[in-house]
Each structure stands twice: as C-alpha cells, then as structure tokens.
Amino acid sequence: MSEFLDILALSVKSLVSQSAVFFALMGVGLNLHFGYTGLLNFGQIAFALLGGYGVAISVAMWGLPLLVGVLIGVVAAFVLALLLGLPTLRLRADYLAIVTIAAAEIMRLVFRSTPATPITGATRGLSGFGRDFYAVAPFETQRTYDFLGSTWTGREIWAVLVGWILVTLFSLLIWQLMRSPWGRVLKAIREDEDAVRSLGKNVYSYKMQSLVLGGVIASFGGMILVLATGSANPDQFQNANTFLAYAALILGGTARVLGPVVGSMILWFIIAFTDAGLAALIRNGIIPSEILSGPDVANIRFVLVGVGLMMLLIFRPQGIFGDRREIVLDAH
Amino acid sequence: MPTNSMPTDTASVLRHLPWNIGVRKPDPTIVVDDLVRSFGGLTAVAVEHLEFQRGAITGLIGPNGAGKTTLFNLLTGFDQPNTGQWSFDGRSLGRLKPHQVARLGVVRTFQLTKALSRLTVLENMKLGAQDQKGEKFLAALLPGWRAQEREIEARAMDLLTRFKLDAKAQDFAGTLSGGQRKLLEMARALMCEPKVVMLDEPMAGVNPALTQSLLEHVKNLREEGMTVIFVEHDMDVVRDISDWVVVMAAGRVIAEGPPESISQNKDVVDAYLGAHHDAPLTAEEEELVLAEAEVAIAAEKAEDADLPTETTRGL
Ligand SMILES: Nc1ncnc2c1ncn2[C@@H]1O[C@H](COP(=O)(O)OP(=O)(O)O)[C@@H](O)[C@H]1O
Ligand SMILES: [Mg+2]
Numbered sequence: 041m042s043e044f045l046d047i048l049a050l051s052v053k054s055l056v057s058q059s060a061v062f063f064a065l066m067g068v069g070l071n072l073h074f075g076y077t078g079l080l081n082f083g084q085i086a087f088a089l090l091g092g093y094g095v096a097i098s099v100a101m102w103g104l105p106l107l108v109g110v111l112i113g114v115v116a117a118f119v120l121a122l123l124l125g126l127p128t129l130r131l132r133a134d135y136l137a138i139v140t141i142a143a144a145e146i147m148r149l150v151f152r153s154t155p156a157t158p159i160t161g162a163t164r165g166l167s168g169f170g171r172d173f174y175a176v177a178p179f180e181t182q183r184t185y186d187f188l189g190s191t192w193t194g195r196e197i198w199a200v201l202v203g204w205i206l207v208t209l210f211s212l213l214i215w216q217l218m219r220s221p222w223g224r225v226l227k228a229i230r231e232d233e234d235a236v237r238s239l240g241k242n243v244y245s246y247k248m249q250s251l252v253l254g255g256v257i258a259s260f261g262g263m264i265l266v267l268a269t270g271s272a273n274p275d276q277f278q279n280a281n282t283f284l285a286y287a288a289l290i291l292g293g294t295a296r297v298l299g300p301v302v303g304s305m306i307l308w309f310i311i312a313f314t315d316a317g318l319a320a321l322i323r324n325g326i327i328p329s330e331i332l333s334g335p336d337v338a339n340i341r342f343v344l345v346g347v348g349l350m351m352l353l354i355f356r357p358q359g360i361f362g363d364r365r366e367i368v369l370d371a372h
Numbered sequence: 373m374p375t376n377s378m379p380t381d382t383a384s385v386l387r388h389l390p391w392n393i394g395v396r397k398p399d400p401t402i403v404v405d406d407l408v409r410s411f412g413g414l415t416a417v418a419v420e421h422l423e424f425q426r427g428a429i430t431g432l433i434g435p436n437g438a439g440k441t442t443l444f445n446l447l448t449g450f451d452q453p454n455t456g457q458w459s460f461d462g463r464s465l466g467r468l469k470p471h472q473v474a475r476l477g478v479v480r481t482f483q484l485t486k487a488l489s490r491l492t493v494l495e496n497m498k499l500g501a502q503d504q505k506g507e508k509f510l511a512a513l514l515p516g517w518r519a520q521e522r523e524i525e526a527r528a529m530d531l532l533t534r535f536k537l538d539a540k541a542q543d544f545a546g547t548l549s550g551g552q553r554k555l556l557e558m559a560r561a562l563m564c565e566p567k568v569v570m571l572d573e574p575m576a577g578v579n580p581a582l583t584q585s586l587l588e589h590v591k592n593l594r595e596e597g598m599t600v601i602f603v604e605h606d607m608d609v610v611r612d613i614s615d616w617v618v619v620m621a622a623g624r625v626i627a628e629g630p631p632e633s634i635s636q637n638k639d640v641v642d643a644y645l646g647a648h649h650d651a652p653l654t655a656e657e658e659e660l661v662l663a664e665a666e667v668a669i670a671a672e673k674a675e676d677a678d679l680p681t682e683t684t685r686g687l
Contacts, residue, residue, distance in 0.1 A: 213513075216512070216513055217509075217512055217513070220506045220513075220517065221498070221504045221505075221506035221507045221512065221517060221521065222506060222508065222509055222511075222512035223512070224491070224495055224498065224499055224507075225499065225507055227488075227490070227491055227495075228488045228491060228495075228496075228499050230490075231488035231489055231490055231491060232486045232488055234450065234470070234482070234486060235482070235486035235487075235488060235557075236488075236499070237450070237469070237470040237471050237474070238448065238450075238470060238474055238479065238480055238481075238482070238486075238561075239471075239474060239479070239499055239500050239560065239561075239563075239564060240471050240474035240475045240479075241471055241499075241507070242469075242471050243471070249509055295490075365544060365547075366490050366544070369489045369544055369546035369547070
C-alpha cells in the first residue's frame with residue numbers, strides 16, 4: 041500500500057513537472073498552429089531548440105545577461121518562423137509540414153556537429169548558464185522541500201513555478217486572442233482559406249502571425265527546459281518530442297485553450313505512473329523478469345501510452361475538452 | 373450608399389442597346405478586355421470585350437464547362453489569366469490578390485459553397501465585416517473593438533433575419549442544409565457591404581420554397597444600388613430578375629442582350645443543344661432544332677404563370 045502511495049506521489053509530481061511544463065508550452069504553440077489555424081507544423085521542437093540554446097549560448101558562451109539571452113531566443117524563433125513561413129504559407133498545407141520537419145532535423149544535427157563546438161558545445165552541450173535565473177528565486181534554492189507528497193529541490197520548484205506562470209500567461213493570451221475578431225479569422229482560415237480571402241482578409245499574413253506566435257511560445261518551453269535541467273544538449277531536442285506534444289494536444293482537445301495544458305499534465309502523469317508501476321510489479325515478482333526487465337520499462341511505457349491514445353481516439357476522438365459536434369462536422 | 377442610377381433607369385437604358393456582343397454600356401463598372409485563360413490545351417475563357425452595367429443585375433448563363441466560374445475566378449483574383457486586362461470603376465484589377473479585390477468592393481460567392489463549418493452561423497456573418505479593429509493582433513488584446521463588434525453583430529442578425537437564418541445563428545454552419553449554406557454565403561458576402569456582388573449559382577440546391585425569397589433579396593440588392601452578376605441555370609430565374617443576360621459557351625461570349633432576346637438567339641440555342649459539336653446542319657435540320665427549342669421555351673413560359681420556381685435545369 042505504501043509502495044502504491046509512493047508511486048502515486050511520484051506520478052502527481054510529474055503532473056506538474058518540468059516535462060509537463062515543457063510539453064504544455066510546446067502544445068500551447070501547436071494548438072495555435074494546428075488547432076486554431078490548421079497549420080501543420082511538424083517541427084515545433086526547432087523553436088524550442090532556438091529558445092533553449094538562445095539562453096544557453098548567450099549566457100554561457102557570450103557572457104550576456106539572462107534577459108538578453110531570453111530576447112535572443114525569442115528573436116531566433118521569430119526569424120525561424122519567418123524563414124519557414126515565407127516560402128510555404130502561400131502553398132498547400134503539406135509544404136509547411138515537410139519544411140518544418142526538415143528544419144527540426146537539420147538544426148539539431150547542425151547544433152551537435154563538431155564544427156559547431158565553439159558555439160554550441162556540440163554533443164556535450166552547454167551548462168553553467170542558470171546562475172542568474174536561480175539567484176532571483178524568492179526562496180532558498182539550495183535546500184529541499186516536501187510538497188505534494190514528494191521531495192523537491194528548491195531549484196526544481198523555482199523552474200517549475202516560473203514555467204507554470206508562463207503557461208498561465210500564454211494561455212490567457214490565447215484565450216483573449218481567440219475570443220477576438222483576430223482569432224475568428226484564424227479559425228475561419230482553418231475551415232476554408234478561399235472563403236476568408238473572398239471576404240477581404242489577408243490569409244497569408246494571418247498564417248504568418250500564427251506561425252510566429254506559436255513558435256515564440258515554444259521557444260519559452262525550450263528555455264524552461266534547459267534552465268530546469270541545467271544543461272542545453274542537442275538530444276533534448278529530438279523531433280519525437282514534437283509528436284509527443286501533438287499527442288498531449290489531442291489528448292487534451294485541440295482548439296481548446298486548456299487542451300494542451302491539461303493534455304500535457306495527464307500525458308506525463310500516465311508516463312510516470314506506468315513507469316513506476318511497471319518497475320514495482322517487476323520488483324515484487326508479479327511480472328516475471330524473463331518477460332519484462334527493468335531497462336525495458338522505459339520503452340514499454342511509450343507503447344502503453346500509444347495504446348491509451350488509440351483507445352482515446354476511438355472512444356473520445358474530441359479529446360478531454362473537445363466538442364464532439366466539431367468532430368462530426370469535420371467529416372463533412 | 374450612393375445610387376448612381378435608378379434601377380428602373382438601368383433596365384430601360386439597357387433595353388435600348390443593340391444586342392451585339394461586346395456592346396458598350398452607358399455606365400460600365402467592370403470592363404473586361406482580351407481576357408484569355410487556358411488550362412493546357414483547353415481554352416476555358418477567351419473574352420474579347422465585355423462590360424457590366426453599374427446597378428444592374430446581369431445574368432451569366434451557358435452550358436456546363438462554358439467558363440463562367442473561371443471568369444469569376446479571374447475577375448476576383450482567385451486565378452490569373454494568360455493575357456488580358458480587366459478593371460473595376462476604371463481601376464485595373466490585374467495582379468491584385470483576392471482579398472485586395474474584395475476590399476475594393478467586388479465580392480463573390482462560390483459554386484461549391486464554402487460555409488465555415490466549425491464556426492457558428494453568426495461568426496460566419498461577422499467575419500464578413502470589413503475594417504474590423506479587432507482583427508489586428510495588438511488591438512485584439514485590448515477591449516477597444518467591442519463597440520464595433522456589437523454594431524457588426526446587430527447588422528449580422530439583421531441580415532440573418534432577412535435570410536430567415538436568425539434561428540440558426542448559434543448553430544455550427546456545418547449543420548446547415550445545402551440550401552441554407554447558399555443563403556448564408558450570400559448573406560455573408562453582403563456583410564462586406566460590396567459594390568459588386570458576384571454570385572456563382574446562388575439558387576442551386578436551394579429549396580424551391582426559398583428560391584422566391586432569394587430572388588427578392590437579389591432584386592433588393594439592385595434597389596440598394598449594388599451591381600449584381602450571377603450565374604444561373606434556371607432560365608425562369610434568369611428571365612425574372614436579369615436586366616441583361618450574357619451567354620458563354622466554350623469560353624467565349626456568344627450572345628448578350630436583354631433576357632427576351634436570348635431565347636430567340638440561334639447561337640444560344642445551338643450552344644445549349646450542342647449543335648456546334650456536330651457536323652454542319654442542313655437548313656431544314658436547323659429549323660427543326662430551332663422550332664424544338666422554341667417549343668420548349670414557350671412551354672416554360674407557360675409554366676411561368678403559375679409555377680414560377682419550377683426548375684428547368686440546364687434549360
Ligand atoms: N483548375 C482547372 N484546371 C483544369 N481545367 C479547368 C480548371 N478549372 C476549370 N477548368 C476547365 O475549364 C472549363 C470551364 O470550367 P468552368 O469555368 O468551371 O465552367 P462553368 O462554370 O461555366 O461550368 C471546363 O472545361 C473545366 O473543365
Ligand atoms: Mg461553374
């Protein structure tokens with residue numbers, strides 16, 4: 041019983057963990073792209089990478105203040121959105137998908153390549169850029185705290201706290217935008233671009249604004265990730281994360297302000313729960329070690345998450361917050 | 373809204389024009405010159421000279437594949453021609469993007485309706501309003517657009533009531549029937565407060581009970597000073613509301629004139645009966661075909677009296 045409570049406490053911690061924050065921010069951006077505007081961005085991780093490395097390189101390599109690093113990360117994400125959008129947003133939706141997926145892969149490979157070592161630290165990555173960030177924490181970051189049934193370091197709490205403040209601010213921003221006429225144009229573009237053009241709206245400009253804003257939000261996710269983990273490493277920015285963010289978004293419900301946020305929390309709860317649960321079952325001999333051993337758990341949990349998502353799409357295709365009627369209309 | 377010429381004037385002025393292809397109109401608003409659009413080897417549109425009279429209802433008819441929709445696409449910037457010029461109130465529209473054409477006041481609807489399914493009917497309508505403060509990113513974050521939004525909503529509800537869609541205002545547009553979508557699309561176009569409305573088969577799929585009121589709406593647009601260009605297959609409808617009719621076949625304008633001139637036109641009858649695809653007809657055969665067509669048209673006219681909305685699709 042106490043073992044179960046431990047597992048539960050661990051899972052509850054992951055509900056609000058840095059991973060949940062990271063995927064929530066990626067997802068809030070993706071929701072703007074995909075859920076509201078209908079843009080297929082399959083390289084969201086590239087924006088997070090630029091945010092994370094923007095901070096890491098500025099502070100660790102160039103000795104700039106943290107806030108300048110944040111600004112550089114945002115500007116880099118902004119520029120990437122323009123570069124990806126300019127040639128593709130006039131074309132059919134699939135062109136953006138191809139270009140973003142390629143960009144995400146290319147950027148990770150360039151950042152980890154040997155010639156990039158003087159700037160990005162290549163495969164070893166960068167560290168030692170978080171001092172200013174933790175220095176401004178209003179509480180002691182060197183000791184540990186008990187919170188929600190588990191133990192947290194002060195650093196963890198500060199990173200996660202700032203992360204959730206950002207999630208809240210960006211969610212409020214999206215909420216306000218989506219109830220405005222600006223948001224109405226975006227949703228209309230998702231439905232039919234030509235109809236929107238025929239009503240005098242510059243569709244291209246709106247798609248670009250959506251791509252830029254969603255990318256900038258993801259860049260903040262990357263910043264929180266590198267600050268929370270204390271290092272910027274190219275392998276944190278595998279593009280598989282983009283698809284995991286899509287999973288979180290669809291789980292929570294697309295085109296709902298809280299969809300990606302709650303989806304990300306639940307996704308990480310499920311991952312942590314299956315992870316710790318399977319490990320306990322193996323430890324207690326309930327699952328024989330010939331069938332499944334400790335190291336396999338890390339892989340099998342994603343299989344379970346995949347099965348869970350498939351069940352969700354079959355029984356509740358609109359996600360947790362979605363509106364079933366919209367899914368039905370989608371089929372038209 | 374300034375009315376440049378009274379509707380009755382428009383009709384009577386047009387009545388005195390010769391029934392020639394490319395005839396100059398007294399007060400043209402859209403003027404097309406040497407417009408050619410081909411898809412591979414197929415010439416979809418080849419119009420030498422065509423003028424649309426301001427404040428009039430012009431019916432654009434022709435068999436399927438005649439190039440009517442392509443002409444609409446070209447005039448509204450949705451397609452680019454191989455060659456040619458066209459202008460609106462003396463301003464060239466060549467190279468303008470669709471949204472720029474719409475902002476000038478030339479607004480079109482689509483043959484295949486484009487209701488925005490997962491927006492409500494009311495949201496569809498409000499999208500049509502022009503110069504919305506709240507459509508700018510930064511302004512959207514401040515409450516400054518709310519007063520304008522209330523005005524827009526009132527205007528939208530007004531139009532929805534006129535089109536008998538007010539009860540559906542809060543429903544998703546995707547739940548509407550095909551005919552209701554046509555109505556919504558037309559009402560949404562009117563939210564733009566256009567100078568020229570181009571309707572591509574606005575009556576297709578509309579419940580006959582609604583057709584009559586839709587026709588009244590179209591006539592009202594003329595009373596309000598708008599220019600209407602519409603594509604329609606139903607000859608009764610065309611005769612009922614058009615001040616002028618332009619007939620296209622195989623990309624070309626093959627006839628234009630007041631509605632009553634059209635059914636007497638040999639080229640038009642040929643185009644509809646597909647005679648131009650066959651070997652040249654002998655004089656007797658030709659007379660036979662013409663006689664048949666005239667009988668058919670006369671029969672329709674007889675029906676007109678008591679069954680005005682009965683369709684004769686494809687003539
Ligand atoms: N995008 C396109 N690509 C190739 N052919 C087209 C295209 N659009 C229209 N056409 C062809 O152009 C001709 C005119 O079509 P259209 O303008 O739709 O006729 P209408 O509206 O009078 O029925 C048809 O033969 C059609 O097949
Ligand atoms: Mg057509």
